[in-house]
Amino acid sequence: MSAAEVVLRTEALEKRFGSLKVTRGVTLELPRGARYALIGPNGAGKTTLINLITGQMRPDSGSIALAGRDITAMPTAGRVQHGLTRTFQINTLFPDLTPIEAVTLAIAERERVAGQFWRPLAAHKAAIEEGFEILRGLRLADVATRTTRTLPYGQQRLLEIALALATRPKVLLLDEPAAGVPKDESAMLFSVIAGLPEDISVLFIEHDMDIVFSFASRIIVLVAGAVLLEAEPEVVRTDPRVREVYLGQAAHG
Amino acid sequence: MSGKTLAAAVFGIGLAWSAAASAQETLKVGVILPFSGPFADAGAQLDAGIKLYMQQNGDEVAGKKIEIIRKDTGGPAPDVAKRLAQELVVRDEVDILAGFALTPEALGAADVATEAKKLMVVMNAATSVVTEKSPYIVRTSLTIPQVNYAFGKWAFEKSGVKEAYTLVADYGPGHDAESSFAKGFTEAGGKIVGADKTPVANPDFSAFVQRVKDASPEAVYIFIPGGAQPAAIGKALAERGLTPPATKILAQGELTHPEALESMGDTAKGIITAFHYTLERDDPLNTEFVKAYRDANGGRSPDLFSIGGYDGMHLIYEALKKTNGDAAGDALVEAAKGMSWTSPRGPMSIDPETRDTIQTIYIREVQEVDGKLQNVIVEEIPDVKDPLHGQAK
């Protein structure tokens, strides 16, 4: 492992639902600029782990630190404001807003000006321009003023990422960003992700192993809530345990 | 439903006449009542009283045709009542305001009567202060203190009750009833041993009745609004065994109106109530009134609202006769002051000073007569005035 600064660290995270342990002692480190993949068979607890890290759920025990600061008890919105942002596996957008409105809202929240009720929206010039730049970067500029619900699915997936970028994240957790997107489009989507600024650390969940192996610098394998292995792609590819529990079972599922 | 068709027919004939007699000068009376909402029954009964009077006496007085314009307040909303009064005055150009089943309605409209100088006949709203709100108000119903102050005195002096528990509905009229009964009762020498107020909107009385029973008083005094509650409280009392003669039950007349007696059954026997109108009072005028009313309303009996509306129309007719059709507010109020007549309720008059009614208060006891429960008059207290007027309240 390089000496790069660690921006996100989890320490022995535990979560149970009733008698079911869904997260067991997960300890992770995400260095600056990471491009990590989180893989594992269905039901391994991947989304739960993201929910724990971003604060949608509270862990039963363990801790989470962002840039050296303990954020275990911080609410989601606070984590986002400190640079820890996620996207959702199932589109979680604002159906009746336009993309430009949605990203501008995220930027306004980041700049803590969203609560200003006397200043016209159009007067937030910098925010709107920044939002438009983000949309342009994700090839959404043409549809910036169309209602979100009328956009094709692929563009809605991109908007998920746009919303996350608008919060100016240090750490970005992408929960199956290409879920439901045709294969050729998902490659395009991941090329966009690969092109994200160098200093953003990215952790993504993905099932398509071709994509995982071509975009991830390091892979974390989660099985039954616990980390089975964390290693470079070549190591993971050849690890017999991984083949057995994951690749063997789900076979590029 | 025959009453409905009859009323509709009367109304239709009225319309036809008004078309024929359009050359004749009309005099408009704006009637403001709760025709819809939780107090719709009060509005309907009062209006039926108005209709009956006009059916019996024609719609022509002192050479003028009387036209009624009805407005619905939907409930105790003074703002709506005031607006309707304003509209009646400026838009419909009415000469007289009338109706007002609920005190807030009357209080809301009072300013309009003053400003527009129109006679305002309050046909029910029974809070004492109403007539003081405008010099143009005349009331033909009752005031709660009028009935209950006299009743309190009577209870101690004549019925021999020494100690009583009061149970009243927790709103304006209930508070008035409680204080005036207690005043009359204690001034005469009686003692109030306990007092509770029941929520107006939430009528399960069993808890309150149990509290009364715990205190086991000699008598309990009750005031509750008409409608569903009299029967409910009557039954709750019976369930607890709080029935006469073991415990005397005293109440204002609503408690023992015919529908309530029907569902209370025999347990109601012996309840003593005070009221200004007694449906069963044996008197030719009243008998005729009740019969005509039932014929016109599908068998429904008149109540306090009906008689208030009926006498209110009588006052309007007689005042117009006196002024020879002059509908100016000042003239009509002058004509109404001191007017006295015999109503189906008995002799009554308008106090020239307060413009309120002076009338007989009847003390009645529920008894079985020919197999039917009735309010039988056991005492008449003549010429009762409202005891509060002129006092700083």
Added chain:
Amino acid sequence: MIGQIAIVLFDGFAFGMLLFVLSVGLSVTLGLMNFINLAHCAFGMLGGYVAVTAMRQLGLPFVASLPLAFLAAAAVSVIFERTLFRRLYQAGELNQVLFTIGLVFVAAATATYLFGTGQQPIQLPSWLRGSVEIAGMRLGAYRMFLVAVALAITALLVFGLERTRFGAQVRAAVDNQRVAQGLGLDVDRIFAVTFAVGSGLAGLGGALAIEIVGLDPSFGFHFLVYVLIVVSVGGLGSVAGSFLGATLLGIGDVAGKYFVPEIGSFLIYLIMVAILFMRPLGLLGRR
């Protein structure tokens, strides 16, 4: 003293049972169909008027008029469900609110037209009047009857939901409508039958309520608030929840008035706000 408290609690329980019969149908239909039926008590009112008419016009005894109230409300409700309400299942809650409020207006006006504005008194048979002495306590005969009817209904509902095939289907549909549909259940039929039974129970409740609170055209509005309190406090889609909510409301109301009459009118609302603040899904609500 203990005897008095027992009587007060019993009275509250009986009042709660009345609320239970009135509201359990709404709880199940809300949980099942997510359909906000503010006209639920209008079906209760319908049941009440049917019972009154049956007793007066047909001369039926009180107890015989009760099934008629149930059947009439169930039949009318199913007609409404099939022709009108089903169009609104996907229409959003605000539209459901507006539509069913409109229906309450229409129902109240119709009742006024047919029966007038006055109260509708009924004559109970003598065995349901007055009180019965049990273990030194005087308990109202009618309240005991209410409790018996409500308990019988609870038993039937629980049996029907837990032990019958149809009940299992209803439970599956409440838990997850999409899955139930996927499993090939006739969700339409389940809706219609459940709606009919729920409204029928409201009709029965309306008939039972006449003796305690009377009946006039404002019934549909007047009881709406209580029914909503029972449903929300108990939790949607739960018979046991409604039972618990109604019991709590009835006893809380009566006991509150007995012990602290000064705040008697506040208490149930305070309890409701407190419970819902701490348990927004209600006492036994699952979602």
Added chain:
Amino acid sequence: MSEIARNSPDPRLWLKQRSRWSIVEIAFWLAALLPFFLFPAYLTLASQIAIAALFAVSVDLVLGYAGIVTLGHAMFFGLGAYAAGLISKAGWGEPLSGLVMAGVFAGLVGYVASFIIVRVQHLALIMITLGLGILSYELANAMSWLTGGTDGLQGVDTWPLFGAFEFDLWGKTAYSYALAGLFIGVMVCRRMVHSSFGLALRGIRENVRRMPAIGSDYRAHLQTVYAISAAIAGAAGALLTQTTDTVSLDVLSFQRSADVVVMLILGGTGRLYGGIVGAIIFLVARDQLAGINPQYWYFWIGVLLMVVVLVMPSGILGGLARLAGKRD
């Protein structure tokens, strides 16, 4: 709308355009002056419609924009009405300052209540708003030494507006005052709706789950809007007190809470003018129908509500917008 989007690459211009005055809007406010000339005998009704409309607009802020379904907003209307009445009774009958004080008071209470409101959703939210509304009604009844109970507060005397215009029998002053109040209220809301705050509210309504994930402390937004809405509702209540010189428990009733929601949904939620259109249609229909038959008018109101739901599921304004061929 979509045409503008395609032709205009400048998103700021597009956003600006969205908040621009439309001709329909200007025409609406001009038409609001017509009653002075066309229906001088209906000005009192018009003033109460304007007040109900302002109340409906305040509810639209929380219900239509922020997605808080409330069945207890009469609480704030009533608080404002009583505050204005009590200030006047205490000897200060100047309307404008009384209006502001009443609005601020209701807004403060709204802010306190918002700590509870923003922590619940769905049925629990509706029932808690309803419960708080009924509690305030019962409290006012219990405090009849202060409020006058069911009979209403006696001794309210509002001074002439600007010391010059008496509140007259024809309702000229009342309508002018209420209309001005409505106009200012709508302008305030309009400004707010077209700010980043308004955008945040729409975000909350559209997807409350996403808001924290874009770093939004949305509960603070909800508290703000709830307090502002309460203040506007209070101002509407104060207008009613001042134009009629009456206040009674009725201003706090569940009926009033329910009526205003009905008016709002009828007109269309989340459109600012929906509440106004709903109030006009509901109250004019009520007045006309009750004029024809005071006893059965609500039958037709009920039919109207049902038909609107079946024919125009997004309210009358929504239906009109669709007819006009544009999607808002």
